[in-house]
Amino acid sequence: MNHLIPLDNLVAALSRLPGIGRRTAERMAMALVQDDKGLMRILANALLEADDGIANCERCGNVTLSAINPCELCTRHRKDAQILCVVESPADIMKIEESGGFQGRYHALMGRLSPMHGTGAADLRVDRLLGRIADEGIAEVLIALGTDVESDATASYLKEVLSNREVKVSRIAFGLPAGSAIEYSDATTLARAIQGRQAI
Template identity: 40%
Template sequence: MYYPEPIAKLIDSFTRLPGIGSKTAARLAFHVLRMDEENVVEFAKALVSVKRNLLYCSVCCNITDTDPCRICQDKTRDPSCICVVQEPKDLIAMERMKEYNGKYHVLHGAISPMEGIGPDELRVSELLNRLTDERVQELILATNPNIEGEATAMYLSRLVKPFELRVTRIAHGLPVGGDLEYADEVTLSKALEGRREI
């Protein structure tokens, strides 16, 4: 089907987003066309702002607009415990339950040989640097309960053995194959309570 060039470019742009096929992209593009100009400009500014104004925290590797991030700057948080998550959205899911008061470390992925992702593509070296701080006593491995998350957790547990830390894994109150970002607060809370050493 023929679309005028501006609509065709917008549809093409939307199809680059995960989970957006050509029909959904066309619906979104035509929705944007119906929006008033002020809202479209605000939407465009928000997209540009995400790329220009966000960076990675130099401590925990989370996305932030300040460096270090607000969690790393928070003196009331427990520095003896670091919770390792795969993605920034997983950190947000953990924060939603409002029961964990330690620090975090974001790996930005999981080990997946099938996709060509090894430990060198993750933020593992930054994590190891943080473990030289004598205040750190426990590492909670909160990677997703799927094959990649389990492989990453096992790899990290072996890698950090020389640091003589307590290494725990969140309990499997989360469904196997699920993602932290979709879990409710009660499930996450139970998973955190039932973590175990590995």
């Protein structure tokens, strides 16, 4: 693909999408060039309209229509509005909403503590979190982060920051996933499931 600068630029831009390597980007670019249904322009317009029409909720960080900010999850009635679920990203909010297992408010940190990726405490939306706890009369902060080292570090940091606030701090349970068998579980999952055992 030498000397076709617009094609090179398209491949370069597509390569920046998550999980898209150079070869896949080249294949996509060729498919776009060959498409006879105007996909190139349809995709460009969809991107421009999303760029204009979608924003992050100024309160919880969730994605929302630019015209509806704060977002619906922040403003409409929620049974457990005094519980604030802290997640890494808006994608997590969608996942938890889909599960139907939570009826409170959300707060996306927009990242995790990660010295390796240069993400420090100041990069997370912690000040905003503290402000909301006071403003919205939050009684419990539920930390819904994953099980890796960075999530654990972030959870520990949040616990410390919240220790002098009058708020309960909890974290989602770790254990066996639905439909799994002891026999096929890994050691860490089993250890955490045993550690987190509950009276029945």
